[in-house]
Amino acid sequence: MSYKIKFDNFFSYSFSLDCVIFGFREGKIHILTIKRAMEPFLGEWAIPGDLVYPDENLQDAAHRILTELTKVENIELHQGQTYGEPKRHPQGRVITCAYFALVKIEDINPEADSWAEEVQWVPIKEIGKLAFDHNLIVETTFEQLKVKLQRDPICFDLLPEKFTLNEMQQLYEYAFDLEMDKANFRKKIKPIPLINLHEKQTNVKHRPANLFKFDQSKYLELVQEENFLFKM
Amino acid sequence: MSYKIKFDNFFSYSFSLDCVIFGFREGKIHILTIKRAMEPFLGEWAIPGDLVYPDENLQDAAHRILTELTKVENIELHQGQTYGEPKRHPQGRVITCAYFALVKIEDINPEADSWAEEVQWVPIKEIGKLAFDHNLIVETTFEQLKVKLQRDPICFDLLPEKFTLNEMQQLYEYAFDLEMDKANFRKKIKPIPLINLHEKQTNVKHRPANLFKFDQSKYLELVQEENFLFKM
DNA sequence: GCAAAAGTGTTTGGATTACACCCATGC
DNA sequence: GCATGGGTGTAATCCAAACACTTTTGC
Numbered sequence: 001m002s003y004k005i006k007f008d009n010f011f012s013y014s015f016s017l018d019c020v021i022f023g024f025r026e027g028k029i030h031i032l033t034i035k036r037a038m039e040p041f042l043g044e045w046a047i048p049g050d051l052v053y054p055d056e057n058l059q060d061a062a063h064r065i066l067t068e069l070t071k072v073e074n075i076e077l078h079q080g081q082t083y084g085e086p087k088r089h090p091q092g093r094v095i096t097c098a099y100f101a102l103v104k105i106e107d108i109n110p111e112a113d114s115w116a117e118e119v120q121w122v123p124i125k126e127i128g129k130l131a132f133d134h135n136l137i138v139e140t141t142f143e144q145l146k147v148k149l150q151r152d153p154i155c156f157d158l159l160p161e162k163f164t165l166n167e168m169q170q171l172y173e174y175a176f177d178l179e180m181d182k183a184n185f186r187k188k189i190k191p192i193p194l195i196n197l198h199e200k201q202t203n204v205k206h207r208p209a210n211l212f213k214f215d216q217s218k219y220l221e222l223v224q225e226e227n228f229l230f231k232m
Numbered sequence: 233m234s235y236k237i238k239f240d241n242f243f244s245y246s247f248s249l250d251c252v253i254f255g256f257r258e259g260k261i262h263i264l265t266i267k268r269a270m271e272p273f274l275g276e277w278a279i280p281g282d283l284v285y286p287d288e289n290l291q292d293a294a295h296r297i298l299t300e301l302t303k304v305e306n307i308e309l310h311q312g313q314t315y316g317e318p319k320r321h322p323q324g325r326v327i328t329c330a331y332f333a334l335v336k337i338e339d340i341n342p343e344a345d346s347w348a349e350e351v352q353w354v355p356i357k358e359i360g361k362l363a364f365d366h367n368l369i370v371e372t373t374f375e376q377l378k379v380k381l382q383r384d385p386i387c388f389d390l391l392p393e394k395f396t397l398n399e400m401q402q403l404y405e406y407a408f409d410l411e412m413d414k415a416n417f418r419k420k421i422k423p424i425p426l427i428n429l430h431e432k433q434t435n436v437k438h439r440p441a442n443l444f445k446f447d448q449s450k451y452l453e454l455v456q457e458e459n460f461l462f463k464m
Numbered sequence: 465g466c467a468a469a470a471g472t473g474t475t476t477g478g479a480t481t482a483c484a485c486c487c488a489t490g491c
Numbered sequence: 492g493c494a495t496g497g498g499t500g501t502a503a504t505c506c507a508a509a510c511a512c513t514t515t516t517g518c
Contacts, residue, residue: 013245013286015316015327054245054325058316082314082329084247084290093286095247095327097314147379166470183472184508200516206468207515398497415499416481438495439488 014089016096017062018049018134020080020141021070023105024158027170028123029145030105031138032069033130034116040090041131047138048116049096062099069119070108075101076157078148080141088133098141102157146175150232153192156214164201164209165189172232192230193218246321248328249293250281250366252312252373253302255337256390259402260355261377262337263370264301265362266348272322273363279370280348281328294331301351302340307333308389310380312373320365330373334389378407382464385424388446396433396441397421404464424462425450 021032033045048069052061062077080098088094110119124142129135148154155171156163169185193215201208222228253264265277280301284293294309312330320326342351356374361367380386387403388395401417425447433440454460 013247015245015247052316055318057318058314058327079313081311082290084284084329086287086289095284095290097316164470181508181510182470183510186471187507201470204469205517207470207517209470396497413482414497415483418498419480433497436496437490439490439497441497 014051014092014094016049016051016089016094017058017065018047018096018098018137019062019065019069020047020098020100020138021066022100022102022124022145022158023108023121024167024171025105025121027167028125028174029142029158029171030121030123031127032110033120033122033127034069034112035118035120036115036131037112037117038115043117044131045120045128046131047134051094058097058099062101066099066101068113069116070103070110072103072108075103077101078144080137080144083133083137085133096137098137100141100145102145102154104158104160106160149175151230153214153219153230155232162197162199162211162213164211166209168212188232191228193222246283246324246326248281248283248321248326249290249297250279250328250330250364250369251294251297251301252279252330252332252370253298254332254334254356254377254390255340255353256399256403257337257353259399260357260406261374261390261403262353262355263359264342265352265354265359266301266344267350267352268347268363269344269349270347275349276363277352277360278363279366283326290329290331294333298331298333300345301348302335302342304335304340307335309333310376312369312376315365315369317365328369330369332373332377334377334386336390336392338392381407383462385446385451385462387464388448394429394431394443394445396443398441400444420464423460425454 023030023032031047034048036042036044036046048065050061050065050068052058056064058079059077063073063075066075066077067073077099078101080100082095082097084095086093088096105121112119124138127135127138130138149172155168158171159167165186166182168189169180169182172185173180195213195215197211197213199211201211219228219230255262255264263279266280268274268276268278280297282293282297282300284290288296290311291309295305295307298307298309299305309331310333312332314327314329316327318325320328337353344351356370359367359370362370381404387400390403391399397418398414400421401412401414404417405412427445427447429443429445431443433443451460451462
């Protein structure tokens with residue numbers, strides 16, 4: 001019963017990836033949106049996506065799309081959900097898989113290319129109507145990001161290389177929509193290996209905060225040797 | 233650059249679902265495997281999967297596959313990861329998405345149908361070599377199950393309708409490979425709404441345990457009104 | 465000095481842990 | 492009675508929340 005339809009008849013799908021690129025700026029988590037310069041949804045805002053080449057694996061395709069847009073390489077990509085409503089793409093059966101990347105906004109310079117007229121960072125909580133089912137994709141992918149933020153040290157992929165503890169706190173406060181006590185937050189992150197750079201914030205009109213850096217190698221060591229568990 | 237290849241050329245993929253069906257029996261989490269009665273991988277063990285019909289959404293396809301095999305309906309299905317290595321299927325580019333279901337083993341009676349010669353429940357930690365990349369799929373899906381077991385009351389989908397607290401404890405112990413203190417486990421699950429049926433276990437050669445039932449409606453009420461958070 | 469945010473210490477109550485003990489059943 | 496697991500209580504400890512206080516900078 002399952003294979004009653006000739007196998008070859010099934011080769012009539014297309015498969016795409018859509019990238020949710022997260023960044024953090026001014027206390028808010030943003031995503032990168034593009035204004036489409038082609039049909040369908042010409043002129044509307046969307047997240048960057050592209051069809052997967054027939055001989056390309058998903059991870060490579062996601063990197064290709066990300067690199068075309070942001071010119072950044074070696075960014076870790078995380079797979080999100082897959083969306084397969086038969087009518088989600090007006091031009092045929094296109095199943096799409098979400099990938100999400102976390103970037104340091106100040107490190108990259110996204111550029112609109114041939115099929116994008118404009119690019120823009122938008123705070124995740126202030127996104128308007130997007131093309132296709134991209135609003136759904138962004139929402140569920142943000143939920144997945146939140147789960148990961150609680151169990152993996154990926155907040156440091158969003159924060160600048162050198163960050164203040166308050167910036168880190170703001171990231172969690174924004175993501176989970178809550179306010180935290182400064183003193184308690186610092187106690188909570190005590191086990192996470194951070195390097196105090198003993199450098200100060202500049203251009204602030206108050207006491208400058210210390211800058212910190214995530215100690216990646218110490219973290220890996222802790223995970224391996226003392227089976228340390230990141231938990232927020 | 234992205235759309236430089238004619239759009240239609242991309243319609244040469246196939247898309248399938250593979251189902252990881254979890255059950256719990258004799259203190260172990262099992263998955264349902266089938267012995268393939270067709271090529272490729274004829275005679276080898278695999279997890280049940282099937283191609284998605286061109287006009288069928290993923291959730292429906294997963295239900296169809298599950299129902300064909302287990303005759304159970306109205307089971308909640310959870311999407312897992314998507315696997316897209318170009319060479320993962322010997323007959324062409326078949327991208328597959330994992331879905332997982334949690335069933336009460338004693339409630340169902342899986343039957344081998346036309347394309348399966350045999351079906352078998354196998355403990356998740358004792359699975360041999362499976363067809364395709366199904367070992368990878370099973371492993372990563374089990375990891376996802378574990379994440380969900382910690383944040384959602386889905387253990388009750390695996391446990392029998394009436395269960396003992398010790399069975400519940402064994403489920404977590406098996407999943408996370410640890411031993412828990414009985415008294416402390418019971419304190420931990422105190423906030424979870426369970427109905428003590430005041431019925432006793434039978435056919436045991438020791439003091440019979442009380443049987444419990446998950447109080448679904450109370451749970452939903454708690455979540456809504458007191459924003460209760462399930463956490464294990 | 466004042467505003468603003470950095471940074472730290474103390475107290476309290478609730479949760480987690482380790483461990484001990486009693487109970488009910490089959491044989 | 493004894494083996495086996497069911498079921499509960501207690502004390503010690505750890506952790507999180509609430510809150511107060513001091514410090515350092517710009518203006």
